[in-house]
Amino acid sequence: MTTRTFQAPKGTRDFYPEDMAVRRRIESAWRNASVLHGFEEIEGPSFEHLDLYTVKSGESIVSELFSFRRAGGTDDYALRPEFTPTLARMVAAKGGSLQRPVKWFAIPSHFRAERPQRGRLREFVQWNVDMLGLDEPSADAEVLATGLSAIDALGLRPDVATVRVSHRDAVGRALAALGVHEDSMPAAFQLLDRRDKLPPEVFGERASALGLDADGLAAFDRLARTRRPLSADLQELASETGVPVEAFAPMADLRDALEDAGIADWCEWDLGIVRGLAYYTGTVFEVHETGGTERAIAGGGRYDGLVELMGGPPTSAVGFGMGDVVLGLVLRDRGLLDDVAPPKPAVFVIAAAEEADRPVDRILGALRSAGVHARRSYRSTRNVGKLLSEAGRSGAAHAVIVGRELAEGNVVIKDLQGGTQETIAIDDVVSRFRGEAP
């Protein structure tokens, strides 16, 4: 057989232990925040029938998918590009039998056949938090609070991470008041969504094509581009844009809910936030690094029509997704992952005499059976100095030295930080360390 070298597919990652420790840190923060907020974990298949994705997003999504067919099979599948269709399918499958509200989270792998670039890979992990069956701003706020709880636990604060919030109902009503016709509404939202990607003159041209007069155009531009504190006076916003204040009523309710959930500090209004996807219906938001240039850390909103589209009962829904790639970049840039490392042993057992090998293996087995993370050297040396160095490098708090004291049934315990040592009976080693966290 020939020998050759292999590489991971472009846009995918090999997680060596240090990388995996980072991934677990992030996933633990996600899982912990979810559980504290009363969400329950679910998972689905890594691939679904292709049409689960096309029915939601149209045929145009196919070019962004890894799709395939089993050799000799007839069904088309696609690797999961997002979790929401699976979630909606799972809710629809249970019909009305699930207790409402449904509060679920998931932390699966996702796949996109896009060109890999900074912050965007072909395989990534994404946290999904969704609440279904409660059509109230308090649900929007609870979902968002769950996301911020994890971000906070990872070390980001409101001065470095901002939630940009909008409400598509309010914006839609405002656009209608400015003169955007019902038929042009999708184009208007698409334009809002691309406001930062289009040159100003192109943006202006397209806005004119929406049927706005000069005042409407100016107001549209102001709505699209002005970020405001969450506490902004909505009456002022109304005067400034010439839109009746009633249009912004959903924003007032949402603000109250965000304040009650204790997350107002993180939030600002950005009525240019659309979240591209056609299915968002009310609140939409994105979490960004304040002043950062990365893509969004998280994004989500309300998508009340999706479960019904998947064959389920009409079901209100709000949720978000937060990927590990951009979040990891932001945390790393700020030094918040510097202390992350694989678990360290509590005890390192050293064979300091010829006859110590089998007692060492027995002590190791007993410690591990008692739930103590224990290691040994795999070198043949009996040099205690060298072995203690290795014990120190492992990060162990204590060494158990099995040497000539074995003759009296004893071993030496050495505190690897303090340097103190004591002699104890070999039979007491397990009780000495039981309860040390792994």
Place this chain on the structure above:
Amino acid sequence: MTTRTFQAPKGTRDFYPEDMAVRRRIESAWRNASVLHGFEEIEGPSFEHLDLYTVKSGESIVSELFSFRRAGGTDDYALRPEFTPTLARMVAAKGGSLQRPVKWFAIPSHFRAERPQRGRLREFVQWNVDMLGLDEPSADAEVLATGLSAIDALGLRPDVATVRVSHRDAVGRALAALGVHEDSMPAAFQLLDRRDKLPPEVFGERASALGLDADGLAAFDRLARTRRPLSADLQELASETGVPVEAFAPMADLRDALEDAGIADWCEWDLGIVRGLAYYTGTVFEVHETGGTERAIAGGGRYDGLVELMGGPPTSAVGFGMGDVVLGLVLRDRGLLDDVAPPKPAVFVIAAAEEADRPVDRILGALRSAGVHARRSYRSTRNVGKLLSEAGRSGAAHAVIVGRELAEGNVVIKDLQGGTQETIAIDDVVSRFRGEAP
């Protein structure tokens, strides 16, 4: 848009919260056992270049894979059917720079395009534990002890789970001594592997074709079909089969190591164990439900040539895989998953007065920020009896009742098991519950 119903692809699973709790129970046992034994977690891509799998297993594996190509792309990929090729690739990529022995584990999803049946799905989770760079029976024993540690933690004991152990070197030497020619050795191992699947007369015919005389044939049959305790006298085995006892020397060393690791109770010899895959080189083992009819719970062994095949330095290696499907069936059949449920809240906060909604949201937020798993009702009722019932159904240990005591800045804490209650200041709620495990 039309509404239709969707189903998960055949052979895949939807994990609702109760299912996910089971999966997490199993994964936690796996992860915990790995860490206690000094293994570090890794992960790789969910799909690899197709030829990573064909170079190891030949073109015949392609029909068992989900393979695909990106639209417009030129590379062939396959969903991961097993983790070992990725592991070998990752070790090979680091060349000699990894500290030996490498002790790694992984808990990824795997994919097989086979016909789904009991114990075999198209997507499953598999725990992989591998130790590379230490060519000693103690490494085989440490890897196996790690697997048994998880099985033990999940509630299986040596009377219900058995490790069937063989050693391909010893069996190879014995077969040579019986008269199997070098060229017929692969056929002999293939026959051993299929001993339980072939009718006895077909087995006999094929064994004759290996060039064995009548005595050799009888000895081959005895080697293939007799299970023996780990403590079996190897001299007796030699006499019984007419094979020189030196052939079985690797088994003696392996037995010593299994005894030192404290796992001899779980093990028996079954020299018919081959583990099909061509790349196993020494120790091989399978974990089975004692007297059970399921497929193997786990299987593994030594595969010293694989890292070199993937372009790395010659590297001894031993490892196993344990999937979640058969293990889950065995645990469920024995009632060992009956107590598994999603995490329950520590505290359930109840709004017992009209003006209590916003204080309830604030208490919830403060509890969750302090790391306490807290929930509330989403119903509009203020009926404390109904709300206490809901709190009880949630599994919460305590309810915080926000009612008319709010006027004095107080709330009532009710112990939902004991039924006792106390009145405390609203500002003391967080300190009262801080430290309750989520």
